[in-house]
Amino acid sequence: MKYTKLNFMMSVLGIVIYITDLIVDIWVSVRFFHEGQYVFGILTVSFMFFGTLVVQCFSYSWFKVDLKKAGQESQHCFLLLHCLQGGVFTRYWFALKKGYHVAFKYSSKTDNFMEEQIDQHKEVIDRMTDLSMLRLFETYLEGCPQLVLQLYTLLEHGQANFTQYAAIMVSCCAISWSTVDYQVALRKSLPDKNLLNGFCPKLTYLFYKLFTLLSWMLSVVLLLFINVKIALFLLLFLWFLGILWAFKKQTQFCASISMEFLYRVVVGFILTFTFFNIKGQNTKYPMFCYYIGRVLVTVGILIVLWVCPVSIFNSDYFIPISITIALSLVLGIIFLIVYYGTLHPNRNEETKPDEIDGIAAERDCRMKYFLME
Secondary structure (H helix, E strand, C coil), rough: CCCCHHHHHHHHHHHHHHHHHHHHHHHEEEEEEECCCEEEHHHHHHHHHHHHHHHHHHHHHHHHHHHHCCCCCCCHHHHHHHHHHCHHHHHHHHHHHHHHHHHHHHHHHCCCCCHHHHHHHHHHHHHHHHHHHCCCCCCHHHHHHHHHHHHHHHHCCCCHHHHHHHHHHHHHHHHHHHHHHHHHHHHHHCCCCCCCCCCHHHHHHHHHHHHHHHHHHHHHHHHHHHCCHHHHHHHHHHHHHHHHHHHHCCCCCCCCCHHHHHHHHHHHHHHHHHEEECCCCCCHHHHHHHHHHHHHHHHHHHHHHHHCCCCCCCHHHHHHHHHHHHHHHHHHHHHHHHHHHHHHCCCCCCCCCCCCCCCCCCCCCCCHCCEEC
């Protein structure tokens, strides 16, 4: 297990995408307010605030746990940095500083102290995995709702400016990058998990997530045109079901009860958009039920729009969007089957007991209790 120069460059690319996404979000919100679209501007800022607030809470909580594990007292400067929304940047600073030392300087030394080198690489990999977790949180809490909002405004007006196109493209890149990067980082940080090696498995996993997400977001946008209240009720209902599922599975990710409750709320929100294995168990049947439900809801939305066309919706876009939704969903499910059937790292292994609650699980390994795939 080594943290290589390529890993370091990918980490640098990760923070570049993170900062670009942040700048574009601020740019879009300012543009909305400047054009007098105050509702969209407030929603954009609200999504940003909600996502970053949750991320800062988890980041500071992990800082406290790590400092306590190291026998150190919690420092007030870390709390201040997180209150100022600088927790992720602080983590990037420490991780990249340590990562540069390990990848470019430490690797050139002799192998006399092999165990010490392994610890150095493992420390950097764990730090980067923490950042992958936080980016995944922010992507789904902030990026997905904003992407739905951007698609809604685009279809409502029938035309878009450069800002909206840039926001949509950056959101898609951020969602794609954080999802794949999280999956790779998670498996690299856990010694008992097989690595996600090769370009083909990563690309297949990316397409599976991207196509199913695109289909669902466009379906939600169409439902918003039918009736905003019905769309919000459906999303809140699915969020509630996701929270119930997290409580039923009795996740054990956080040390405190309050943070575990927040974690289950966040997991429920993520399950509103895509499926994740939240317990490390065999999820063939839950995943099957999840995507059967997704197909039924999507088909139902399309049928309602075909039977009862919405007057405020530009009809020129309806047929292409309907085809895009159906095609994206079919392609997403095909890539899902291909990934889990032939490319998943554990495809050749026999079914194991719960990887999270098993006796061999290490309680101090945070990643072992996070979202699995």
